[in-house]
Amino acid sequence: MTSEIIFFLIVILWTLIFIHFFKNCIRPKNFPNGPLLLPIIGSAWTIPGKGMEYLIPKWKKKYGNIIGHKLCNEKLVVLCESEDIIEGLKHPNFQGRFHSKFLMQRTRNKPLGFFFGDDETWSEVRRFTLRYLGVIFNTHLETILHDELLQEFSVIRNGEIHEINGMFMKTPLNVILRIMTGTRRKDYSHQIDDLQKKTEKAFMIGRVTGIELVYPLLKRLFHNDVQIDAINATHKFLKDRLEEHRKSFDPLDIKDYTDAFINESEKEIELYGKINHFTDDEFLSCGIDLLQAGNESTGKTIQFIFMYVAMNEEIQNKLHNEIDEIIGKERYPELSDRINMPYLEATIYEGMRINPIAPIGVAHRVTENTNFKGYFFEKDTLIIFALKYAMHDPEKWQNPDEFMPERFINSDRSKKKIPNFGLGKRSCIGEVLVKNFMFIYLAHFFQKYSIKLPHGYKPCTIPILGITNGPQPFKLVITERKNVTL
Numbered sequence: 001m002t003s004e005i006i007f008f009l010i011v012i013l014w015t016l017i018f019i020h021f022f023k024n025c026i027r028p029k030n031f032p033n034g035p036l037l038l039p040i041i042g043s044a045w046t047i048p049g050k051g052m053e054y055l056i057p058k059w060k061k062k063y064g065n066i067i068g069h070k071l072c073n074e075k076l077v078v079l080c081e082s083e084d085i086i087e088g089l090k091h092p093n094f095q096g097r098f099h100s101k102f103l104m105q106r107t108r109n110k111p112l113g114f115f116f117g118d119d120e121t122w123s124e125v126r127r128f129t130l131r132y133l134g135v136i137f138n139t140h141l142e143t144i145l146h147d148e149l150l151q152e153f154s155v156i157r158n159g160e161i162h163e164i165n166g167m168f169m170k171t172p173l174n175v176i177l178r179i180m181t182g183t184r185r186k187d188y189s190h191q192i193d194d195l196q197k198k199t200e201k202a203f204m205i206g207r208v209t210g211i212e213l214v215y216p217l218l219k220r221l222f223h224n225d226v227q228i229d230a231i232n233a234t235h236k237f238l239k240d241r242l243e244e245h246r247k248s249f250d251p252l253d254i255k256d257y258t259d260a261f262i263n264e265s266e267k268e269i270e271l272y273g274k275i276n277h278f279t280d281d282e283f284l285s286c287g288i289d290l291l292q293a294g295n296e297s298t299g300k301t302i303q304f305i306f307m308y309v310a311m312n313e314e315i316q317n318k319l320h321n322e323i324d325e326i327i328g329k330e331r332y333p334e335l336s337d338r339i340n341m342p343y344l345e346a347t348i349y350e351g352m353r354i355n356p357i358a359p360i361g362v363a364h365r366v367t368e369n370t371n372f373k374g375y376f377f378e379k380d381t382l383i384i385f386a387l388k389y390a391m392h393d394p395e396k397w398q399n400p401d402e403f404m405p406e407r408f409i410n411s412d413r414s415k416k417k418i419p420n421f422g423l424g425k426r427s428c429i430g431e432v433l434v435k436n437f438m439f440i441y442l443a444h445f446f447q448k449y450s451i452k453l454p455h456g457y458k459p460c461t462i463p464i465l466g467i468t469n470g471p472q473p474f475k476l477v478i479t480e481r482k483n484v485t486l
C-alpha cells in the first residue's frame with residue numbers, strides 16, 4: 001500500500017513538473033508573435049551573451065512591431081514603435097514592476113525602493129523625493145555642481161593623453177551623495193571609492209534579461225557574489241550615514257535628503273503611532289536606487305558625448321563658439337544660460353540618443369488583464385520598451401548611426417520627445433537633475449578645454465553591455481583653451 005502511495009505521489013510530482021516546464025512552450029491566446037518557444041526556457045535561448053537590443057531589429061522584421069517573448073515562464077512583450085512605446089509607458093495598467101527575487105536582493109528581498117516598488121509606499125516616497133529634489137534644484141544645485149567640477153577637472157594634465165576609464169565618473173556620484181547625505185567624498189573617500197568600484201563591476205557584469213531573473217537558484221552561475229558585494233558596500237555606507245543623521249537630527253534644521261526622510265518617519269509616528277512608509281529598509285532601498293542610477297547613468301553618457309565630440313572637430317568648434325558667445329570666458333556657466341544654448345542642448349540629446357545607457361528602458365508589469373493594439377496581455381506580463389531601436393529607426397531618423405546634434409535643431413522638433421527617461425508615473429526621478437547636470441558639466445568643460453583623439457587613434461563606439469551600457473575605455477588629449485581666466 002505504501003509503495004502504491006509513493007508511486008502515485010511520484011506520478012503527480014512528475015506531471016506537475018512536466019506541466020510547469022512544458023507550459024513555457026505554449027504561446028498564450030492572442031499573444032504577439034515572436035521567437036520559437038522551447039520547454040523550460042521559453043524563448044530565452046535567443047539572448048545568450050548579447051543584449052536584447054541587438055535582436056530587436058531582426059525580431060521586428062520577422063514578427064512585427066509588437067513581439068511576444070517568454071523568459072522561461074515569464075511572458076514578456078517588446079514594443080518597438082515610438083507611438084506604441086509612448087502609449088505603453090503611460091498606460092494606467094502597465095505601471096507595475098517585475099518582482100524578481102534575483103533583482104530584489106538589492107532591496108532587502110522585498111519590493112521596496114523606486115525601481116521595484118509599485119504600491120502605496122512607492123507612490124508616497126516617490127512623491128516626497130521629487131518634491132525634495134525640486135527644492136534642491138532651485139536652491140543649491142548650481143553651487144554643488146561648480147564646487148564638484150572644480151575638483152573633477154583638477155586632475156586634468158594640460159596637453160596630455162588621458163585614459164577615459166572611470167574618468168568623469170566621480171562628479172555624478174559626488175553630487176548625489178551630497179544631496180542625499182550631505183557627505184563630501186574626502187570625508188569617506190575609502191568607503192565611497194570601494195562602493196563605486198564594486199558598483200561599476202556589478203553593472204558591467206550584470207544583465208537585465210537573463211534567466212537568473214526567473215530562476216534565482218541559478219544566480220551563483222551569474223556572478224551573484226559581485227552583485228552582493230556592491231549591494232552590501234552601498235547598504236553599509238547608507239546605514240552608517242542614517243545612524244549618524246539620527247543622532248544629530250533636528251527637525252528645525254533639515255540639511256539633506258536623509259534628514260528629510262527621517263523627518264517624514266517621525267511625522268508618521270506622531271500621526272499613526274508607527275512608521276507606514278518611511279522605514280529604514282525603504283531608506284536603504286531608495287538610497288541604493290538613487291546612488292547606483294545616479295552614478296552609472298550620467299557618467300557613462302558624458303563619456304559617450306566626449307568620445308563623439310572628439311571624433312567631430314566641427315561639432316566641437318560649434319560648441320566652443322556658442323559657449324564663447326553666450327557665457328564668455330570670465331564667468332562660470334549658469335542654469336539660466338541653458339535656454340540660450342540650443343547647440344549644447346542638442347549635443348546632449350544626441351549623446352543620449354546615439355548610445356542610450358538604458359537601451360530597453362526598465363521593464364514595466366501589467367497590473368490587470370488588458371487588451372492592447374489587438375493583443376491580449378495577461379496580468380503580470382512584462383513590457384519592454386525598445387527605446388534604442390525607436391531612436392535608431394531608419395524610417396524616422398536620417399543616418400541614425402551618425403552623431404549629428406543638428407537633427408535636434410533643424411528637423412521636426414517633436415522628435416525631441418524621445419522618451420529615454422520614460423514617461424508619466426514611472427518616469428526617471430533623475431531626469432531634471434541629469435539634464436541640468438549635463439548642461440553645467442559640458443558648458444564648464446568646453447569653456448575651459450578642447451579635446452582630440454591621439455594621432456592615428458580611433459575609439460570603438462560599440463558599447464560595453466551591462467545593467468546600463470557604457471563606452472569601452474578610450475583615450476583623449478585634453479588641452480586648456482587660450483584666454484580663459486577662470
Ligand code: HEM
Nearest residue numbers: 114115293294297298301361362420421422426428429430
Ligand atoms: C542619462 C541619465 C539617465 C537616464 C537615461 C535614465 C533613464 C531612466 C529610465 C529609462 C528609467 C525607467 C523609466 C520607466 O520605467 O518608465 C529610469 C528610472 C529611474 N531613474 Fe533614471 N536615468 C538616468 C539618470 C538617473 C539619475 C541621475 C537618477 C537619480 C538621481 C535616476 C533615478 C531613477 C529612478 C529612481 C528610477 C525609477 C523610477 C520609478 O520607477 O519610480 N536616473 N531612468
